[in-house]
Amino acid sequence: MISAGRQETFMAVILITGGARSGKSKRAEARARAFPGRPVYVATAEALDAEMEERIATHRARRGTDWIEREVPLDLAQALVATDGGGARLVDCLTLWLSNLLHAEREWEREVTELAGALPRFKSPVLLVTNEVGLGIVPDNALARSFRDAAGIMNQIIADVADEVEFVVAGLPMKLK
Amino acid sequence: MISAGRQETFMAVILITGGARSGKSKRAEARARAFPGRPVYVATAEALDAEMEERIATHRARRGTDWIEREVPLDLAQALVATDGGGARLVDCLTLWLSNLLHAEREWEREVTELAGALPRFKSPVLLVTNEVGLGIVPDNALARSFRDAAGIMNQIIADVADEVEFVVAGLPMKLK
Amino acid sequence: MISAGRQETFMAVILITGGARSGKSKRAEARARAFPGRPVYVATAEALDAEMEERIATHRARRGTDWIEREVPLDLAQALVATDGGGARLVDCLTLWLSNLLHAEREWEREVTELAGALPRFKSPVLLVTNEVGLGIVPDNALARSFRDAAGIMNQIIADVADEVEFVVAGLPMKLK
Numbered sequence: 001m002i003s004a005g006r007q008e009t010f011m012a013v014i015l016i017t018g019g020a021r022s023g024k025s026k027r028a029e030a031r032a033r034a035f036p037g038r039p040v041y042v043a044t045a046e047a048l049d050a051e052m053e054e055r056i057a058t059h060r061a062r063r064g065t066d067w068i069e070r071e072v073p074l075d076l077a078q079a080l081v082a083t084d085g086g087g088a089r090l091v092d093c094l095t096l097w098l099s100n101l102l103h104a105e106r107e108w109e110r111e112v113t114e115l116a117g118a119l120p121r122f123k124s125p126v127l128l129v130t131n132e133v134g135l136g137i138v139p140d141n142a143l144a145r146s147f148r149d150a151a152g153i154m155n156q157i158i159a160d161v162a163d164e165v166e167f168v169v170a171g172l173p174m175k176l177k
Numbered sequence: 178m179i180s181a182g183r184q185e186t187f188m189a190v191i192l193i194t195g196g197a198r199s200g201k202s203k204r205a206e207a208r209a210r211a212f213p214g215r216p217v218y219v220a221t222a223e224a225l226d227a228e229m230e231e232r233i234a235t236h237r238a239r240r241g242t243d244w245i246e247r248e249v250p251l252d253l254a255q256a257l258v259a260t261d262g263g264g265a266r267l268v269d270c271l272t273l274w275l276s277n278l279l280h281a282e283r284e285w286e287r288e289v290t291e292l293a294g295a296l297p298r299f300k301s302p303v304l305l306v307t308n309e310v311g312l313g314i315v316p317d318n319a320l321a322r323s324f325r326d327a328a329g330i331m332n333q334i335i336a337d338v339a340d341e342v343e344f345v346v347a348g349l350p351m352k353l354k
Numbered sequence: 355m356i357s358a359g360r361q362e363t364f365m366a367v368i369l370i371t372g373g374a375r376s377g378k379s380k381r382a383e384a385r386a387r388a389f390p391g392r393p394v395y396v397a398t399a400e401a402l403d404a405e406m407e408e409r410i411a412t413h414r415a416r417r418g419t420d421w422i423e424r425e426v427p428l429d430l431a432q433a434l435v436a437t438d439g440g441g442a443r444l445v446d447c448l449t450l451w452l453s454n455l456l457h458a459e460r461e462w463e464r465e466v467t468e469l470a471g472a473l474p475r476f477k478s479p480v481l482l483v484t485n486e487v488g489l490g491i492v493p494d495n496a497l498a499r500s501f502r503d504a505a506g507i508m509n510q511i512i513a514d515v516a517d518e519v520e521f522v523v524a525g526l527p528m529k530l531k
Contacts, residue, residue: 017347019312019488021506051496132346134196135373136313136490137321142228144491152198159347167346169486169521170371170513172530176349194524196489309523311373313490314498319405329375336524344523353526 013119014127015162016173017155019135023171028090028127029063035125037087041067042079044097059092073100077111077118080126088125094158095131095151102147112154116161130155132167190296191304192339193350194332196312200348205267205304206240212302214264218244219256221274236269250277254288254295257303265302272308275331279324289331293338307332309344367473368481369516370527371509373489377525382444382481383417389479391441395421396433398451413446427454431465431472434480442479449485452508456501466508470515484509486521 014031018024032039041063047053060069068087072079076097083089091097101108119126132155133148159165165177191208195201209216218240224230237246245264249256253274260266268274278285296303309332310325336342342354368385372378386393395417401407414423422441426433430451437443445451455462473480486509487502513519519531 015347019486019506020492021488021503021510023506023510051499130347132196132489133491134198134489135309135311137310137316137325138197139491145228148491149198152196152200155346156198156200156348159349165347165349167351169530170369170484170519171510172513172519174351174521174528174530176346176351192524307524309373311375312486312488314487314493314502315374322405326375329373329377333375333377333525336526342524342526344528351528353523353528 012122012125013162014125014164014166015130015155015158016127016166016168017130017132017159018168019132022168024129024131024168025059025092026062026171027166027168027173028092028129032088032090032125032127035088037124039067039087040083040089041069042072042076042083042089042091043069044073044076044091044093044100046071046073046100073097074104074106077115080118080122084122084124086124088127089122091126091128093129093131094154095133098151098154099147102150108150109153112157116157119158119161128158128162130158189299189302190339191302191341191343192307192332192335193304193343193345194307194309194336195345196309199345201306201308201345202236202269203239203348204343204345204350205269205306209265209267209302209304212265214301216244216264217260217266218246219249219253219260219266219268220246221250221253221268221270221277223248223250223277250274251281251283254292257295257299261299261301263301265304268303268305270306270308271331271335272310272328275328276324279327285327286330289334293334296335296338305335305339307335366476366479367516368479368518368520369484369509369512370481370520370522371484371486371513372522373486376522378483378485378522379413379446380416380525381520381522381527382446382483386442386444386479386481389442391478393421393441394437394443395423396430396437396443396445397423397425398427398430398445398447398454400425400427400454427451428458428460431469434472434476438476438478440478442481443476445480445482447483447485448508448512449487449505452505453501456504462504463507466511470511473512473515482512482516484512 016024016028045056047056070079098108101111134152139145166173167176193201193205222233224233247256275285278288311329316322343350344353370378370382399410401410424433452462455465488506493499520527521530
């Protein structure tokens, strides 16, 4: 049940989900490094406030400087096309991407479906980090409720096309697929 | 660890838990259909507002028209007695039933215990969908805290008598029992 | 994947995580009893209000009177040193201890790291109960966000040094490590 973290080169699309500060990103970084080539970090976060800036800086410090970095708040599928053919791409994270799509009033369900359609066709591996946000009490406000619905639907759509899915709790992965 | 979805006819009480939009209902529907006979959909939801109406319509559209449908906001054990002997019954969901019991000021702990006592005695399979609501930050208001306590206790009581328990994340089941 | 609850005497540090009312404490109590010697209950809770008092009383009624009890809101590592050499110690729970550290304006990250350093050196087993609090929607207020970040980091640090880690859902343990 517990993935030993062994690399399987023919497993190209890997979804890593979990709660906040569960060790998802660290796990995804380790797995991305295990593939040949220089890894590409595809950040969906934008440094819009001090809290987010600090979080980005923490992640970057841990990763080290040997990553190619891309900031991609919205056009994820295109960025994955543009960086295909080299090392593994790590998308961190899908939940923030979804949030960016909603803020930009883009059709999130169409974009998620397009991404899901594109993922199995890439030559280089893609690791996608996402969040579980639906395991707490029902939120009071309707916006939070529709966001958690969207996030749950997105995770199901991407998990469906992924070769591997891991659920990380306390830094430890459980293999879902 | 991952259940392959194979039907085991002697496994009659199946609890399927997970977060919001985790794919619990879809999973439960697929497993209910795998049993012989026309499946019975026992809806604990009442269409009290537009958001709930839409959710009910989405579920119904996915299930198709071959289900027998029952709306059972409160008297779940009786409804399961009344529909016993035919196809599998799918209760969707226990968390809403609990919420209905609390609103109606019924003694939820007694009703849950009665349901748990009845479940092992049915001839036809029973699949029960429930929610994990206790994995977020402690809610500010006391009502939400006591609801999540009640939901957690209910899930333990039902899981204890279930033949099988699955925890669904991103549409993928983990076998707990 | 499911731990059969068998005792392994050389597995001395056991972390048991899960949501609210998931059956974590009950599971930890059963495992603590399986070790030889009179078990020690290390309560991090203080009975500061009626709700907490009731919760403490419920836990105590279930455990029975054969436990040695210690109330340790802050100085956990010292309490584990002081009680070493006898039966298993059950710390219930780390999340509350973290909350106490934050209220007392202690350096939580240093204290967690010190605890993690001390854990592998004890002669008697230590079972630690903790909470997953990061699987809901992002909390509105910054304090709740930083608490859930701290809890997630703490769980990773302790899980890293633990011999065994279990994730309990609906009273049923999944073995993470």
